[in-house]
Amino acid sequence: MSENIVKPSILPGFMELTPSDQILFNRMLDIIRKNYEKFGFLPIDTPIIEKSEVLLAKGGGETEKQIYRFEKGDTDMALRFDLTVPLARYVAQHFSELTFPFRRYQIGKVYRGERNQKGRFREFYQCDIDIIGNGTLDIINDAEIPSIIYSTFKDLGFDSFTIKINNRKILMGFFQWLNIDDLTLVLRAIDKLDKIGVTGVEKELKSIGLEEENIEKIKEFIKIKGSNVEIIESLKMLEIRNEIFEEGLNELALVNKYIKLFGVPEENYKIDLTIARGLDYYTGTVYETFLNDYPSIGSICSGGRYDNLATYYTKQKLPGVGISIGLTRLFYQLMEANIIKAMENSLTKVLIIPMENYIEKAVEAATILRKEGINTQIYIEDSKVGKKFNYADKLNIPYVIVIGQEEVESNNYSFRNMSTGEQRIIVMEEILSCLK
Amino acid sequence: MSENIVKPSILPGFMELTPSDQILFNRMLDIIRKNYEKFGFLPIDTPIIEKSEVLLAKGGGETEKQIYRFEKGDTDMALRFDLTVPLARYVAQHFSELTFPFRRYQIGKVYRGERNQKGRFREFYQCDIDIIGNGTLDIINDAEIPSIIYSTFKDLGFDSFTIKINNRKILMGFFQWLNIDDLTLVLRAIDKLDKIGVTGVEKELKSIGLEEENIEKIKEFIKIKGSNVEIIESLKMLEIRNEIFEEGLNELALVNKYIKLFGVPEENYKIDLTIARGLDYYTGTVYETFLNDYPSIGSICSGGRYDNLATYYTKQKLPGVGISIGLTRLFYQLMEANIIKAMENSLTKVLIIPMENYIEKAVEAATILRKEGINTQIYIEDSKVGKKFNYADKLNIPYVIVIGQEEVESNNYSFRNMSTGEQRIIVMEEILSCLK
Numbered sequence: 110m111s112e113n114i115v116k117p118s119i120l121p122g123f124m125e126l127t128p129s130d131q132i133l134f135n136r137m138l139d140i141i142r143k144n145y146e147k148f149g150f151l152p153i154d155t156p157i158i159e160k161s162e163v164l165l166a167k168g169g170g171e172t173e174k175q176i177y178r179f180e181k182g183d184t185d186m187a188l189r190f191d192l193t194v195p196l197a198r199y200v201a202q203h204f205s206e207l208t209f210p211f212r213r214y215q216i217g218k219v220y221r222g223e224r225n226q227k228g229r230f231r232e233f234y235q236c237d238i239d240i241i242g243n244g245t246l247d248i249i250n251d252a253e254i255p256s257i258i259y260s261t262f263k264d265l266g267f268d269s270f271t272i273k274i275n276n277r278k279i280l281m282g283f284f285q286w287l288n289i290d291d292l293t294l295v296l297r298a299i300d301k302l303d304k305i306g307v308t309g310v311e312k313e314l315k316s317i318g319l320e321e322e323n324i325e326k327i328k329e330f331i332k333i334k335g336s337n338v339e340i341i342e343s344l345k346m347l348e349i350r351n352e353i354f355e356e357g358l359n360e361l362a363l364v365n366k367y368i369k370l371f372g373v374p375e376e377n378y379k380i381d382l383t384i385a386r387g388l389d390y391y392t393g394t395v396y397e398t399f400l401n402d403y404p405s406i407g408s409i410c411s412g413g414r415y416d417n418l419a420t421y422y423t424k425q426k427l428p429g430v431g432i433s434i435g436l437t438r439l440f441y442q443l444m445e446a447n448i449i450k451a452m453e454n455s456l457t458k459v460l461i462i463p464m465e466n467y468i469e470k471a472v473e474a475a476t477i478l479r480k481e482g483i484n485t486q487i488y489i490e491d492s493k494v495g496k497k498f499n500y501a502d503k504l505n506i507p508y509v510i511v512i513g514q515e516e517v518e519s520n521n522y523s524f525r526n527m528s529t530g531e532q533r534i535i536v537m538e539e540i541l542s543c544l545k
Numbered sequence: 546m547s548e549n550i551v552k553p554s555i556l557p558g559f560m561e562l563t564p565s566d567q568i569l570f571n572r573m574l575d576i577i578r579k580n581y582e583k584f585g586f587l588p589i590d591t592p593i594i595e596k597s598e599v600l601l602a603k604g605g606g607e608t609e610k611q612i613y614r615f616e617k618g619d620t621d622m623a624l625r626f627d628l629t630v631p632l633a634r635y636v637a638q639h640f641s642e643l644t645f646p647f648r649r650y651q652i653g654k655v656y657r658g659e660r661n662q663k664g665r666f667r668e669f670y671q672c673d674i675d676i677i678g679n680g681t682l683d684i685i686n687d688a689e690i691p692s693i694i695y696s697t698f699k700d701l702g703f704d705s706f707t708i709k710i711n712n713r714k715i716l717m718g719f720f721q722w723l724n725i726d727d728l729t730l731v732l733r734a735i736d737k738l739d740k741i742g743v744t745g746v747e748k749e750l751k752s753i754g755l756e757e758e759n760i761e762k763i764k765e766f767i768k769i770k771g772s773n774v775e776i777i778e779s780l781k782m783l784e785i786r787n788e789i790f791e792e793g794l795n796e797l798a799l800v801n802k803y804i805k806l807f808g809v810p811e812e813n814y815k816i817d818l819t820i821a822r823g824l825d826y827y828t829g830t831v832y833e834t835f836l837n838d839y840p841s842i843g844s845i846c847s848g849g850r851y852d853n854l855a856t857y858y859t860k861q862k863l864p865g866v867g868i869s870i871g872l873t874r875l876f877y878q879l880m881e882a883n884i885i886k887a888m889e890n891s892l893t894k895v896l897i898i899p900m901e902n903y904i905e906k907a908v909e910a911a912t913i914l915r916k917e918g919i920n921t922q923i924y925i926e927d928s929k930v931g932k933k934f935n936y937a938d939k940l941n942i943p944y945v946i947v948i949g950q951e952e953v954e955s956n957n958y959s960f961r962n963m964s965t966g967e968q969r970i971i972v973m974e975e976i977l978s979c980l981k
Binding site (some may be wrong): 113114115116117118119120123124125126127128129131132135139146147148149151152153154155156157158159160162163166177178179180181182184186188197198199201202203206207208210211213218220222231232242245247249253256260367370371372397419421422423424449456457460468469473475476479482483484485486487489490491500503504524533 | 595668859860927
């Protein structure tokens with residue numbers, strides 16, 4: 110027996126759940142995975158540790174500061190901080206073994222040494238899909254993505270959510286037409302529209318030093334409202350003669366047309382010209398998804414189209430489109446907001462409680478139930494009956510089978526529904542048909 | 546376009562699969578998980594990074610050398626090297642929130658910076674179950690474990706495997722009775738029985754310096770053969786008067802009796818008195834599992850009973866019993882030995898191939914199929930029909946739906962079975978009933 114006890118604890122910024130919360134979390138992961146597979150995506154699983162030179166090929170910025178990087182022997186290695194860089198490396202490395210368009214999903218943990226704050230995690234699950242073309246990739250793929258988001262969040266139990274869609278080319282072309290070179294500050298101002306309103310944006314654009322004329326045009330642009338078709342019509346009527354703008358507008362119109370065909374109801378998606386998503390990565394369609402009743406949670410599923418996935422690893426041109434769900438943060442937010450509850454989660458369907466000396470009969474019964482695919486546990490330990498029932502209660506196990514002298518002699522089982530309290534003495538066949 | 550291209554590669558000792566191999570791997574993971582759940586185990590998911598002082602509380606030995614340990618800021622952290630230490634920490638930390646006996650499963654990656662050699666991995670999946678008692682844990686739990694191993698490997702497609710069972714107390718009591726104090730070398734010699742035979746073991750025991758009399762008794766002991774019941778009878782007839790030995794023998798007899806009741810066929814388990822499993826961790830029943838036709842693969846599922854899970858983190862006495870499947874290594878070995886093949890793996894059931902201009906109809910069809918839960922992909926890209934069929938072939942997608950003018954006009958679909966080559970023009974209802 111050790112006398113030196115180390116306090117059992119985990120690092121700050123890491124999520125660890127109770128088993129009943131974990132059941133709920135895993136159920137969500139399964140639903141996401143099932144949906145990704147339904148749309149023809151193939152699984153890959155890349156190492157969590159990669160060579161630093163590979164992960165940091167792009168280099169710079171926040172990534173480099175937040176990354177968990179270390180040496181072992183002579184090797185400089187690091188933990189992946191997203192699933193996109195490993196995907197790029199994977200596609201470049203295995204290019205000749207893959208069939209394009211390559212549709213892959215990956216669900217796994219990623220690591221970022223962020224500043225410690227509530228709701229931010231240093232280890233979190235990302236659930237990603239991407240469609241990678243070899244040289245080209247049809248715009249209709251961009252219209253399919255929202256239908257995957259829709260199907261997934263419907264299956265997760267959400268009804269009231271909006272997939273916001275935009276096309277970066279519209280923004281880029283528009284600003285090119287206005288002769289504005291540095292988009293960073295302008296886009297940052299526009300991004301705040303929801304929070305600070307049109308006058309707020311106007312103020313901020315002034316402070317950047319934009320010309321009056323341009324500010325007016327930007328105001329006109331961000332004020333565009335209406336149905337999706339109306340927005341597209343309004344954009345056309347701006348009569349902006351810029352190639353990139355026109356390309357973006359055509360793409361957006363096509364995406365808008367096909368989304369409907371892919372079965373996404375009109376109320377679940379919306380063109381939003383202020384969505385920009387980062388600055389250097391996405392090059393066309395962009396997506397963000399919001400729960401209508403909980404806008405403060407922010408986007409729960411984002412992504413977009415990019416021209417070239419793996420510039421740092423190959424000369425092959427690999428355009429793609431993809432999305433990511435950050436499930437750890439989403440799960441935390443949903444729990445905090447009481448939108449989901451882990452109240453009555455049990456994977457185990459039946460607890461068998463044998464009275465003293467009837468354990469053999471219990472083992473037989475468990476073996477029958479398990480052969481039928483029913484998740485079953487026997488309460489093997491020697492303790493009071495009340496404690497055994499309490500065990501089923503605590504773990505939310507919905508059914509209990511009691512086996513005692515009477516049951517064994519009559520070859521029956523006492524079968525109790527734990528939520529209604531109803532208890533019947535029945536044969537195994539009846540139990541099986543009840544449980545199926 | 547970047548001119549500096551980093552060679553895309555991963556670190557040595559890490560496994561990365563093609564998508565079709567990954568499908569097979571994931572299927573095995575799913576089967577394992579399903580079986581663990583069938584026996585009433587609850588999921589937990591602990592962080593991959595933990596505090597070094599926690600992971601290394603026990604300290605010493607190989608573990609410390611192999612661990613991936615690093616600092617970020619002032620924090621000394623490390624990657625978990627197994628799932629047992631995190632379980633011990635988890636149970637100690639969350640003791641008051643858990644319901645005992647606590648049956649948990651965990652499937653996740655662990656990290657060991659082992660010397661680089663074929664078939665050894667530095668990142669690998671462990672699939673663990675453990676049953677943890679609060680203070681005590683009935684011996685019948687030890688008899689249930691083999692039924693979980695049996696059910697799991699049956700579902701994985703194996704028939705000819707043997708779960709070897711022993712009880713450490715029998716070994717410990719036996720050697721205590723022989724007044725042999727240092728078991729390490731003796732057990733190591735006995736462990737080689739299969740490879741070097743009785744005379745080989747005898748030689749080795751002599752070289753250690755064991756007395757003739759003891760060597761004779763050990764030979765008598767390891768020569769014990771026969772059915773499980775016969776082995777137990779032979780052990781009784783040794784008439785060893787030692788409390789630990791007798792306790793072990795009683796436990797083994799009980800386990801042997803209950804294993805049968807748990808539905809494990811006689812041919813799939815075998816008492817083997819030479820199984821010892823490590824030296825300081827297990828204290829009672831021990832398990833190893835072998836594929837009869839591939840003994841060189843070694844044990845594919847091992848574990849045992851321990852007196853106290855979490856001595857380093859709590860004063861609570863937490864006896865347990867558990868097993869682990871090291872799936873990464875097992876998968877590698879099975880592939881190498883051609884026991885499993887990833888030939889015809891597809892998660893996607895249908896590829897829809899629209900002729901030019903019929904993409905809309907294809908999108909509609911895909912939406913119908915997906916609503917019915919059928920994994921479906923559309924070949925959206927513009928390319929030759931032959932290439933599209935080739936795509937289905939390469940990805941082993943079993944069915945193809947072709948949509949062209951004729952199909953649209955007659956409101957039918959050309960439905961092709963890719964393995965038989967049979968193609969019929971039928972309505973959607975027929976397709977759906979074919980696919981279900």
